[in-house]
Amino acid sequence: MSKTSFRIEPIGVIRSELTSREAAPMQGDEGAPEAWLEIADRVASGLAGITVGDELIVLTWLHLGQRDVLQVHPRGRRDKPLTGVFATRSPDRPNPVGLHRVSVLEVAGQKLRVAPMEAIDGTPIVDIKPVLAPKDER
Numbered sequence: 001m002s003k004t005s006f007r008i009e010p011i012g013v014i015r016s017e018l019t020s021r022e023a024a025p026m027q028g029d030e031g032a033p034e035a036w037l038e039i040a041d042r043v044a045s046g047l048a049g050i051t052v053g054d055e056l057i058v059l060t061w062l063h064l065g066q067r068d069v070l071q072v073h074p075r076g077r078r079d080k081p082l083t084g085v086f087a088t089r090s091p092d093r094p095n096p097v098g099l100h101r102v103s104v105l106e107v108a109g110q111k112l113r114v115a116p117m118e119a120i121d122g123t124p125i126v127d128i129k130p131v132l133a134p135k136d137e138r
Contacts, residue, residue: 010124011046012039012110014060018120021064027089032116034105037125044110046128052107055131056114058100061124065096098123101131 016035018024024032037058039047050056069092071082085093098119106113 008061008126010040010061010126011043011128012037012125014038014117014119014121014123014125016117016119016121016123018118020120021091024118024120027118029116030118032118034113034115035117035119037112037114037128039110039112039125041110047107047110047112050104050107050112050128050130052104054104056102056104056112057129057131058098058102058114058117058119059126059128060098060100060119061126062091062096062098062119063122063124064120065091065093067092067094067096069093097126 014035015038017033018035069085069090071084072088072090072092074080074083074088074090089099091098100117100119102114102117104112104114
């Protein structure tokens with residue numbers, strides 16, 4: 001593999017009542033439901049230390065995103081001017097990485113129940129990171 005290409009392997013998958021892009025809110029704070037993060041066996045030990053109440057950043061691969069889109073009307077509103085995807089949170093972009101700030105509601109083995117999560121069912125999880133407080137040394 002060259003230095004300019006790389007491979008990302010999912011560490012898990014989102015399990016949600018949301019089953020289509022059209023049904024999903026655009027942002028988590030716009031009515032997104034709870035969801036489960038199901039973590040793969042091979043990386044499950046990486047959940048050690050996560051507890052109820054923790055805030056996490058979940059990185060996902062927005063697998064239904066169009067990768068050839070460089071400009072969008074923000075929030076799908078045609079009355080807004082075309083804007084570059086790097087200035088928006090559009091799921092359609094060259095590398096459709098999703099960024100979701102969630103709270104942990106339950107830890108059940110290799111699964112985390114979190115909210116709010118606007119990603120749809122089946123969305124691959126790329127990584128999970130804690131939200132850091134000032135001067136947090138994690």
